[in-house]
Structure formats: structure tokens, C-alpha cells
Amino acid sequence: MQQRQRGRxxxxxxxxxxxxxxxxxxxxxxxxGGEYALETARHKxxxxxxxxxxxxxxxxxxxxVVEADGQILEKPDDEEHAFAMIxxxxxxxxxxxxxxxxxxxxxxxxxxxxxxxxxxxxxTTHVTFDTLPQEAIRAYIATGExxxxxxxxxxxxAAGAFVSGLRGCYFNVVGFxxxxxxxxxxxxxxxxxx
Numbered sequence: 710m711q712q713r714q715r716g717r718x719x720x721x722x723x724x725x726x727x728x729x730x731x732x733x734x735x736x737x738x739x740x741x742g743g744e745y746a747l748e749t750a751r752h753k754x755x756x757x758x759x760x761x762x763x764x765x766x767x768x769x770x771x772x773x774v775v776e777a778d779g780q781i782l783e784k785p786d787d788e789e790h791a792f793a794m795i796x797x798x799x800x801x802x803x804x805x806x807x808x809x810x811x812x813x814x815x816x817x818x819x820x821x822x823x824x825x826x827x828x829x830x831x832x833t834t835h836v837t838f839d840t841l842p843q844e845a846i847r848a849y850i851a852t853g854e855x856x857x858x859x860x861x862x863x864x865x866x867a868a869g870a871f872v873s874g875l876r877g878c879y880f881n882v883v884g885f886x887x888x889x890x891x892x893x894x895x896x897x898x899x900x901x902x903x
Contacts, residue, residue, distance in 0.1 A: 728753035742776030743831040747808030751829060754810040766903060768812040773884045775860025777803040782860045791850050791861040800840035805882045806833050809890060813902055826902060828893055832886035834877030841871055
């Protein structure tokens, strides 16, 4: 487990941990990208829950994938893989799915052995790319931005210029559906779970 960041807000301590879960589930087992992203996020959340030594109130995990014509696109392996992915999105609409899993470890009852409370959801945004010249795709890849990003692009960077349309949550395409997350946390607070 690798610790990345630790921060503090008003009454909140945040610690970012990287899951050791290998994000390579067999895609053919899932009905679509949303299910795949949610199951990957669930594995990552439970991995971190099993590694955390100190008591925590909430573990948040997310996984984002791009889906085009039923094909799930994750992070590119190299420049040619990135080129193939972005080319496949050129002039078309695709979906960006983010699966989010919230684990409340303190809901675990040691007497009964009941599992922790888990809440999860998927947010999907429809994104349309303009028709992209090969030179534009190659220039974008040369920036290094596609690497480490689902579908080989980050809407918050230079690839934002590729987007001709968007239906849904912009922040979901960035990688975390902020509004839906806040709604879920508000519901947990209202229910007395947080």
C-alpha cells in the first residue's frame, strides 16, 4: 500500500492511499463499462479496507473507463495504443463510466461478523469528439497527457478541444462525479451513518 497524500480540512482528515488491486478484471464477464468500473472500484475499496490499520469513517474508491461500441477502453499501454484509442473515438459519441464505492468500516459488527456497509453507484456521461486529423492526435499524444487516463484522454487538459458535445456530468469525465458523490454522502449523514 502506497500513501500518496494526507490533508486536513474543517473537522476532516483525508488520507489518499493507492490500492494494490490489479485493475484487469475479465471484461467479457460484464454487461458493460459501468458494471466493469463499479466492480473494479469495489475491489480497490475492499483492498484498502483490508490494509488500513487505524480506524476510519469512510473509504472512497472510484474507477473510470471509457466505452465505445461496447468496447471498454482503459489506460493506454503505449503511444500506438493511445493513438488507436483516440482514433476510435474520433467523430463519434462514447460513454464515460465512473463506478464509485463508499465503504463505512465502522459499520462492521465484530460480534456478528457482518461486513461493512457499502454504498455504490455508477455515473455515465456521453461525450462526442469532433473528427480529428491524425496530426492532432499525434500532437496530443506527444504531450504525454493520454498516459494514465481511461480512453487515452483527459477532458480537463488539451483534449478538451476535441470535445464537440457532452451530456451529463463534466466532473465524471475528469474522473469523479462530484455532485452525485456529495448527494450520497449527504444521504449517509441524514441516515446517521456518518
